Amino acid sequence: METRAAFDEVWGHSSGTAARAEFETLARWIAETPAAELHRRQHAAEAAFRQLGITFAVYGEDEAAERIIPFDIVPRIFSASEWRKLERGLEQRVTAINAFLADMYGPRHILRDGVIPADLLLANPQLRPQVAGVRPPHGVYAHICGIDMVRVGADEFYVLEDNARTPSGVSYMLENREAMIRLCPELFELFAVEPVDHYTDLLLSTLQSVTPRAGTEPVCVLLTPGHFNSAFYEHSFLADAMGIELVEAADLEVDDDIVWMRTIQGRVRVDVIYRRIDDEFIDPLLFRPDSMLGVPGLMAAYLAGNVTLANAPGTGIADDKAIYSYMPEIVKYYTGSDAMLPNVQTFRCREPEALRYTLDRLETLVVKLVDGSGGYGMLVGPTASAAEIERFRAALVAEPHRYIAQPTLALSTVPTLTEAGIAPRHVDFRPFCLTGAQGVKIVPGGLTRVALREGSLVVNSSQGGGTKDSLILSDSPRRRQAPVGALRYAG
Numbered sequence: 001m002e003t004r005a006a007f008d009e010v011w012g013h014s015s016g017t018a019a020r021a022e023f024e025t026l027a028r029w030i031a032e033t034p035a036a037e038l039h040r041r042q043h044a045a046e047a048a049f050r051q052l053g054i055t056f057a058v059y060g061e062d063e064a065a066e067r068i069i070p071f072d073i074v075p076r077i078f079s080a081s082e083w084r085k086l087e088r089g090l091e092q093r094v095t096a097i098n099a100f101l102a103d104m105y106g107p108r109h110i111l112r113d114g115v116i117p118a119d120l121l122l123a124n125p126q127l128r129p130q131v132a133g134v135r136p137p138h139g140v141y142a143h144i145c146g147i148d149m150v151r152v153g154a155d156e157f158y159v160l161e162d163n164a165r166t167p168s169g170v171s172y173m174l175e176n177r178e179a180m181i182r183l184c185p186e187l188f189e190l191f192a193v194e195p196v197d198h199y200t201d202l203l204l205s206t207l208q209s210v211t212p213r214a215g216t217e218p219v220c221v222l223l224t225p226g227h228f229n230s231a232f233y234e235h236s237f238l239a240d241a242m243g244i245e246l247v248e249a250a251d252l253e254v255d256d257d258i259v260w261m262r263t264i265q266g267r268v269r270v271d272v273i274y275r276r277i278d279d280e281f282i283d284p285l286l287f288r289p290d291s292m293l294g295v296p297g298l299m300a301a302y303l304a305g306n307v308t309l310a311n312a313p314g315t316g317i318a319d320d321k322a323i324y325s326y327m328p329e330i331v332k333y334y335t336g337s338d339a340m341l342p343n344v345q346t347f348r349c350r351e352p353e354a355l356r357y358t359l360d361r362l363e364t365l366v367v368k369l370v371d372g373s374g375g376y377g378m379l380v381g382p383t384a385s386a387a388e389i390e391r392f393r394a395a396l397v398a399e400p401h402r403y404i405a406q407p408t409l410a411l412s413t414v415p416t417l418t419e420a421g422i423a424p425r426h427v428d429f430r431p432f433c434l435t436g437a438q439g440v441k442i443v444p445g446g447l448t449r450v451a452l453r454e455g456s457l458v459v460n461s462s463q464g465g466g467t468k469d470s471l472i473l474s475d476s477p478r479r480r481q482a483p484v485g486a487l488r489y490a491g
Helices: 021-032 035-052 080-104 118-122 170-183 199-209 232-242 298-303 327-335 352-360 386-398
Strands: 071-078 144-153 156-163 220-223 245-247 252-255 258-263 266-269 272-275 308-310 365-369 378-380 403-407 413-418 421-430 432-436 439-442 447-450 466-472
Touching: 021 071, 035 071, 035 170, 035 413, 071 080, 071 170, 071 413, 071 421, 080 144, 080 156, 080 327, 080 432, 080 439, 170 199, 170 232, 170 447, 170 466, 199 220, 199 232, 199 272, 199 308, 199 432, 220 232, 232 245, 252 298, 258 298, 298 308, 352 386, 352 403, 378 386, 413 447
Parallel strands: 071 466, 220 245, 220 272, 272 308
Antiparallel strands: 144 156, 144 421, 144 432, 252 258, 258 266, 365 378, 365 403, 413 421, 421 447, 432 439, 447 466
């Protein structure tokens, strides 16, 4: 994949002289809205986020607990036809991910057929042999997936990462939309926008659909590590929006392989746990014995089939970045069709030739830990210092199997409000896919992350990135976005 000038989603390659036909209305709105007015609306949104406690912690920084994710008032827009293409590809991909997980914790046909190297899976630290042979209700392992995507041209979308453990960010998708409805209502008159506010209803119905006890009203809870976790706001937001209990380990107990929630009215049996705790902390009796975050005996209840965990333990093997490099083969193996959404070209540094290629071009590549996340453990060669490059060179030589490398893509840009006015900034996109008894459901939207520094390609919130609303245009006037929530953006 060759390096080239970035594609702008509004202006294409016209350098701001002529908008793409489907974005002329947005370009006019940007041009006709005074910058001072855009700044006023953006500050109103950020004040509301601060008041609501919409925060994101960056581990290792003292002020982390009070940080809000920067919000940009200029939205990103997808046409209806663009979304339909993405939606089909996403459904195919998460279907393959669940089939892959079922196979890996079952008969392992894909290894027998030599589609991917056995050692890549069997030596994977995310593999949980403790759950081998366990089939969760309806065979669903990854109930919630966040698929990170990038765009480099008008019709060129690539999957950058698959997040199948505990993907975050959907609360910002919902809060960003509410802010836009309140602060920029004219946009929802100019455009027929697909709604996203039914996401939490869909999430709850997905959780309820995978209850292990048919014929009863399922009791679902959201298990959080607590308010020190970077995504605690999202945990509380989702539990509140779904009308289910937000619980910590101390709120649950396991008795005779059944999970109970302690309440002031007595014990309540729990059927489905949307857990936002990583595998290794979920049960000190089976994983890390020093963890205080998990529930003793929870895995015994899961293995007995008395409770459903979403996402299931062991889903991490599906978002390992070395496994990601084989996703086109995995999709073809389980669905019988070529992947509709291609991968970014990836070099597996465990392979000698790929390692040599990477070491020779560190200044031009992006290098990632195979089990890294949040922008940590990543080298962006073109903007890295000489010291950073040499540090990664040594790490690659010492443990090449822990890294992959990718070309530095010219991620698409979207007009963004800066102190100096409107300017292009690079973005990525994370739609959220839900899988339950009725198959895959995808709310038409997602989280657009934006690199706020000029020229930066790092969009992660933990690395200083911000977010935008992502408007999916509807070709059905019956599905327009309607106002939601309480008025709280006085401006």
